[in-house]
Amino acid sequence: MSTVLSLTDLAVELGPKTARRQVVRGVTLDLVAGQIQGLAGESGSGKTVTAMAVLGLLPGSATVSGSVRMGTTELTTLRKRELNRVRGRRIAMIFQDPSASLHPQLSIGAQLTDHVRHHLGMKRKEARGRAAELLDRVKVPDPESALNRYPHQFSGGQRQRIAIAMALACEPEVLLADEPTTALDVTVQAGILHLLRDLVDERNLAVLLVTHDLGVMSAVADDVAVMRHGRLVESGARRQMFTDPQHPYTRQLLEAMPDAQESEIL
Amino acid sequence: MPTATKAARSRSTGSALPRYLLRRLGTSIVLLFGVTLVTFVLTALVPGDPIAAALGEGAIQNEATVEAYRERYGMDRSLPERYLLYLLALVQGDLGTSIRTSRPVLEELSTALPATVEVAFAAIVVSLAVALVLGTIAACRAGKVSDQVVRVVSLVGLSVPTFWLAIMVYRLFFMQLGWAPGSGRLSPALNPPPRITGLYLVDFALDGDPVGFIDAAAHLVLPVVVLSLFTIGLLTRFIRSSVLEVLSTDYVRAARAKGLSSRRVIVGYLLRGASLPILTMVGVAFGALLSGTVLVEAVFAWPGLGTYAYYAAINLDLPAVMGVGLVVGVIYVVINLVVDLLYGVLDPRVRLG
Numbered sequence: 001m002s003t004v005l006s007l008t009d010l011a012v013e014l015g016p017k018t019a020r021r022q023v024v025r026g027v028t029l030d031l032v033a034g035q036i037q038g039l040a041g042e043s044g045s046g047k048t049v050t051a052m053a054v055l056g057l058l059p060g061s062a063t064v065s066g067s068v069r070m071g072t073t074e075l076t077t078l079r080k081r082e083l084n085r086v087r088g089r090r091i092a093m094i095f096q097d098p099s100a101s102l103h104p105q106l107s108i109g110a111q112l113t114d115h116v117r118h119h120l121g122m123k124r125k126e127a128r129g130r131a132a133e134l135l136d137r138v139k140v141p142d143p144e145s146a147l148n149r150y151p152h153q154f155s156g157g158q159r160q161r162i163a164i165a166m167a168l169a170c171e172p173e174v175l176l177a178d179e180p181t182t183a184l185d186v187t188v189q190a191g192i193l194h195l196l197r198d199l200v201d202e203r204n205l206a207v208l209l210v211t212h213d214l215g216v217m218s219a220v221a222d223d224v225a226v227m228r229h230g231r232l233v234e235s236g237a238r239r240q241m242f243t244d245p246q247h248p249y250t251r252q253l254l255e256a257m258p259d260a261q262e263s264e265i266l
Numbered sequence: 267m268p269t270a271t272k273a274a275r276s277r278s279t280g281s282a283l284p285r286y287l288l289r290r291l292g293t294s295i296v297l298l299f300g301v302t303l304v305t306f307v308l309t310a311l312v313p314g315d316p317i318a319a320a321l322g323e324g325a326i327q328n329e330a331t332v333e334a335y336r337e338r339y340g341m342d343r344s345l346p347e348r349y350l351l352y353l354l355a356l357v358q359g360d361l362g363t364s365i366r367t368s369r370p371v372l373e374e375l376s377t378a379l380p381a382t383v384e385v386a387f388a389a390i391v392v393s394l395a396v397a398l399v400l401g402t403i404a405a406c407r408a409g410k411v412s413d414q415v416v417r418v419v420s421l422v423g424l425s426v427p428t429f430w431l432a433i434m435v436y437r438l439f440f441m442q443l444g445w446a447p448g449s450g451r452l453s454p455a456l457n458p459p460p461r462i463t464g465l466y467l468v469d470f471a472l473d474g475d476p477v478g479f480i481d482a483a484a485h486l487v488l489p490v491v492v493l494s495l496f497t498i499g500l501l502t503r504f505i506r507s508s509v510l511e512v513l514s515t516d517y518v519r520a521a522r523a524k525g526l527s528s529r530r531v532i533v534g535y536l537l538r539g540a541s542l543p544i545l546t547m548v549g550v551a552f553g554a555l556l557s558g559t560v561l562v563e564a565v566f567a568w569p570g571l572g573t574y575a576y577y578a579a580i581n582l583d584l585p586a587v588m589g590v591g592l593v594v595g596v597i598y599v600v601i602n603l604v605v606d607l608l609y610g611v612l613d614p615r616v617r618l619g
Contacts, residue, residue, distance in 0.1 A: 055523055057519055057522060057523060083525075084525040084526070084527060086525065087522070087525030088523060088524035088525035088526070092523070092524075095516050100516035101516040101517055101519070102517060102520070103521070103539065104517075104539075104613070104614075104615060105539065105541075105612060105613050105614065105615075106538070107614075114534070115524035115525060115526055118525070118526055118527075118530070150614040150615070150618070152614070152615050153618070163520075
């Protein structure tokens with residue numbers, strides 16, 4: 001059990017000067033190699049903002065305080081240039097809607113290789129070879145020809161697989177997954193979650209899985225943290241959280257969840 | 267079975283661009299027909315008596331002269347007949363003979379058009395380059411001081427009347443400061459380059475004549491400055507809003523999350539994403555530049571399409587007016603075709619869809 005990324009007392013303020021709002025208030029979390037840390041909560045609870053804050057992807061007007069530590073590096077105070085060496089390389093991210101997060105005018109090959117060439121200094125051919133391997137690993141059929149195709153030529157589930165391949169291309173230690181299955185069909189969701197779980201085990205990835213869907217959470221997360229109004233109300237191992245929730249809000253969330261979803265998904 | 271579908275897919279991908287191209291070309295030919303019809307009808311309906319204008323007060327009294335004249339220019343026939351004759355001549359590259367100068371309209375247009383194309387093309391290139399920088403800066407720093415400055419500058423560009431600006435620039439930079447030449451395409455001491463494209467810069471370059479090239483470039487400076495200012499204002503505002511829209515997309519955020527440098531994100535993801543609407547606007551602006559240079563050409567004595575159209579109109583020189591109308595129509599059709607083709611190049615969804 002080695003902690004890869006630590007958030008300590010992370011707080012984020014957003015909005016115009018006159019209507020400043022604290023959307024994340026003192027979040028403390030550790031991401032551990034080979035484990036999926038779930039972050040649950042309803043819309044607007046601050047879970048996505050927490051993930052964005054890790055990579056410094058919030059708008060310039062946001063103020064981030066507290067600490068995001070990776071080894072000996074404090075990420076919140078890094079300059080842009082140094083932060084860019086962490087982004088994509090050591091910490092990667094996948095987004096909710098893969099049809100929006102892949103550039104519609106760029107070929108899959110271009111999008112899967114530009115950061116590899118940038119970060120690892122690979123030549124085009126070498127980077128494409130690696131991209132094809134990754135596509136094969138995430139089970140995109142016919143990877144070689146997929147590289148020459150464009151996002152609109154793939155289904156939603158395949159696009160998310162491609163986005164995962166893109167995130168893993170530089171072999172990051174941490175993966176931030178922001179609602180990675182929310183935009184997908186239920187039948188496709190299970191496949192993506194399986195893939196995610198397999199990749200975590202095989203690459204010893206530390207994952208922050210942001211989702212409002214407790215079914216997804218119960219299917220793959222090792223630990224679960226619950227957020228409400230920008231605060232963590234409860235966190236702990238998945239089993240304990242689902243069988244013996246302490247906080248009334250967690251209990252409320254669990255009661256709202258359709259029965260037996262846990263067993264259905266995996 | 268899977269190999270068959272795969273082959274079919276790669277075949278369809280391979281031939282998609284040419285097929286798209288052919289479809290667009292077909293549309294353009296239909297459009298060109300429309301253009302000829304519109305120019306013809308509009309010119310035929312125009313009020314005023316071209317015969318009187320051409321013959322003058324004395325000769326118009328003589329019925330035989332008028333009759334001979336009408337017959338010579340085919341004006342004694344019915345409109346549909348005249349249209350067919352016009353089309354027939356057009357196909358053979360005959361745009362008629364100018365009533366004012368008695369020279370073939372095609373020949374006159376072929377010297378006037380390149381002059382305008384040269385100045386308009388230079389203006390659109392300069393405008394696009396400046397507007398891309400200003401518009402992107404303004405969008406990326408929306409709400410900050412640099413954004414406000416850019417917005418004011420582009421508003422000024424849009425509001426200053428072009429004829430006034432032309433006169434001011436002419437007086438200041440040519441007459442008073444003498445920084446750049448202010449009339450014609452070339453200094454009187456120089457001979458035009460051997461005609462290849464009709465664009466002096468290109469022809470001088472092909473001829474390997476640096477003196478002529480520099481002189482022609484210097485003559486372009488002031489008209490291009492004047493023409494660019496409005497276009498810069500227009501494009502800057504448009505690019506700012508297009509970029510702003512793309513700025514909040516997930517794919518730009520994803521590109522940032524990949525750790526690419528700001529420049530790569532802006533050029534490779536942001537501007538590429540905004541490229542289609544920008545391209546459309548550039549096409550419109552270029553068309554407007556080509557067909558709207560009359561005032562600027564007048565101030566800088568530029569022997570282009572605007573000047574030619576002006577003289578054709580005030581003399582009721584109908585073949586020449588029709589020629590100009592046709593050329594302007596063709597310009598728009600060609601620009602639209604090029605824009606459509608570039609759409610196909612820039613966006614795989616258009617090309618393959």
